[in-house]
Amino acid sequence: xxxxILKEKDFGKGKYxxxxxxxxxxxxxxxxxxxxxxxxxxxxxxNRYLDGLLNTIELGEPLPNxxxxxxxxxxxxxxxxxxxxxxxxxxxxxxxxxxYRLWAFWKIYxxxxxxxxxxxxxxxxxxxxxxxxxxxxxxxxxxxxKYNFPEGKTNIDFHKKYSTYTLYFTxxxxxxxxxxxxxxxxxxxxxxxxxxxxxxxxxxxxxWKSLNNELVNIRVIREKEIDFxxxxxxxxxxxxxxxSSIITSLMSLVxxxxxxxxxxxxxxxxLINENDEGNSLQYTELxxxxxxxxxxxxxxxxxxxxxxxxYGKEGLAWFGKDTTLNGxxxxxxxxxxxxxxxxxxxLDEKILExxxxxxxxxxxxxxxxxFNAEYDSLSGRSVNIGNLIRSVVMNYTIHKLKKESTNWMxxxxxxxKKK
Numbered sequence: 001x002x003x004x005i006l007k008e009k010d011f012g013k014g015k016y017x018x019x020x021x022x023x024x025x026x027x028x029x030x031x032x033x034x035x036x037x038x039x040x041x042x043x044x045x046x047n048r049y050l051d052g053l054l055n056t057i058e059l060g061e062p063l064p065n066x067x068x069x070x071x072x073x074x075x076x077x078x079x080x081x082x083x084x085x086x087x088x089x090x091x092x093x094x095x096x097x098x099x100y101r102l103w104a105f106w107k108i109y110x111x112x113x114x115x116x117x118x119x120x121x122x123x124x125x126x127x128x129x130x131x132x133x134x135x136x137x138x139x140x141x142x143x144x145x146k147y148n149f150p151e152g153k154t155n156i157d158f159h160k161k162y163s164t165y166t167l168y169f170t171x172x173x174x175x176x177x178x179x180x181x182x183x184x185x186x187x188x189x190x191x192x193x194x195x196x197x198x199x200x201x202x203x204x205x206x207x208w209k210s211l212n213n214e215l216v217n218i219r220v221i222r223e224k225e226i227d228f229x230x231x232x233x234x235x236x237x238x239x240x241x242x243x244s245s246i247i248t249s250l251m252s253l254v255x256x257x258x259x260x261x262x263x264x265x266x267x268x269x270x271l272i273n274e275n276d277e278g279n280s281l282q283y284t285e286l287x288x289x290x291x292x293x294x295x296x297x298x299x300x301x302x303x304x305x306x307x308x309x310x311y312g313k314e315g316l317a318w319f320g321k322d323t324t325l326n327g328x329x330x331x332x333x334x335x336x337x338x339x340x341x342x343x344x345x346x347l348d349e350k351i352l353e354x355x356x357x358x359x360x361x362x363x364x365x366x367x368x369x370x371f372n373a374e375y376d377s378l379s380g381r382s383v384n385i386g387n388l389i390r391s392v393v394m395n396y397t398i399h400k401l402k403k404e405s406t407n408w409m410x411x412x413x414x415x416x417k418k419k
Contacts, residue, residue: 001030002084008077016074016173025162028106030087053101057161066095067170074173104134109158112149120145123152218297234317238304245322249329254287256333258326258390292348299355306363314368323389331397361400374412391415
C-alpha cells in the first residue's frame with residue numbers, strides 16, 4: 001500500500017509513528033482474509049452504528065482514523081512523501097469493524113457486477129453462497145440489499161465512491177508485543193464491542209500460542225473461535241477449556257480466592273509488566289509460565305477424563321464452567337496457603353500434586369444431582385449466584401484435599417449464611 005505521509009514522529013527505541021492517508025479503493029483491494037486474523041483482534045460483531053458506513057462514504061464525510069501496526073522498523077520518513085508499505089507486514093490494531101465492512105461491501109459490489117443477476121433474490125443467494133460469513137456476522141441482510149442493490153443491481157457507483165474517498169491512518173512501527181497489547185486496550189477502552197473476556201485473552205497471547213501449538217488432546221479456546229459459545233454452554237470434550245477461564249483460574253490459585261473476568265482485575269494488577277514491584281501477583285513468574293501451565297492442563301485433562309467416565313456430559317459441563325474451575329483453583333490456593341506464604345521452592349510440584357490428588361478425590365461421591373438441587377433452590381434469591389457457586393466449589397475442593405467429608409447442602413447453607 002502506498003501511503004501519503006502527513007506527519008511523523010520518532011519515540012526512540014525503534015518506536016516510530018506516522019499519520020498518513022490512502023485512497024479507500026487501494027485499501028480494500030489490498031486486503032485479504034488474513035488481515036482479519038491478526039491475533040490481538042476481536043471477532044467481527046454486529047453493530048448498528050456501523051450500518052450507515054456507506055452513507056458516510058457517499059456524503060464524503062471523514063471516518064475516524066484506522067490504526068495499523070507495521071512489523072518492520074521505519075524511521076526518518078519525510079512529510080508529504082509517499083511510502084510503500086508491504087501489505088503482509090501490516091495488521092489492524094483499531095478499525096477492524098469498519099475495515100471489514102468496507103471490504104465486504106466492495107466484495108459484494110464486485111460479485112454483483114461480474115454476475116449481472118436477474119433479480120434481488122438471485123443476488124442475495126449468490127452472495128450468500130460465496131460469502132456466507134457476511135450474513136453470519138450480521139453485517140448484511142435483505143434490507144441492506146434492497147437499499148443498495150435493488151433488483152439485484154447496484155444503485156451506487158462503488159468504484160467512483162471508493163476511488164475518490166480518502167481514509168486516514170495512524171501507523172505504529174516496530175512495536176513489541178506488550179506495546180501492541182497496551183495500544184489495543186487503550187484504543188478500545190471505550191468500545192462496547194470489546195469484551196473483557198477478549199481483553200484477558202490478548203494480555204496472555206503468548207501463552208495461548210504456546211499452549212495450542214504444543215499440547216495433544218487439549219484445546220484452549222479463544223472468544224473469536226467458532227465453537228466458543230458451544231464450549232461456554234458446556235458442550236465440550238475432555239481437554240477443551242476457555243482461555244479466559246484458565247487465566248482467571250490461575251489468578252484464583254495465586255490469590256487463593258475465586259476470581260472472575262472483570263476490568264477491575266485488569267487494572268488492579270499490571271498483568272503485562274509482571275515484574276513491576278508492588279503490582280505483580282505473588283508467584284506470577286512461577287505460575288504464569290507456559291511450561292508450568294502445560295503440565296497443569298495435563299492434570300486438568302486427567303480430571304476431565306475421570307469426570308467423563310463417571311458422570312458423562314453432565315460432569316464435563318459442570319467441570320468446564322468458569323465458576324467450577326475458579327473455585328477449584330482457589331481451593332488449591334487456600335489448601336497450599338498461597339495468600340500468606342512466600343515459600344516458592346517446590347511450590348509448582350505441590351500444586352501439580354494437589355491436582356493429581358483431585359483426580360480421584362474431587363470426583364469421588366461428587367453427587368451432581370444434589371449440587372443441581374441446591375443450585376436450583378437459589379432461584380429468585382437476592383444473591384450473586386456466580387460468586388456463591390465459586391465459594392461453594394472452593395470449600396468443596398478444600399475438604400476433598402484435606403480428606404474431610406462434606407455435602408453440598410451444608411456447603412450451600414454455609415455460604416448463604418454469609419450473605
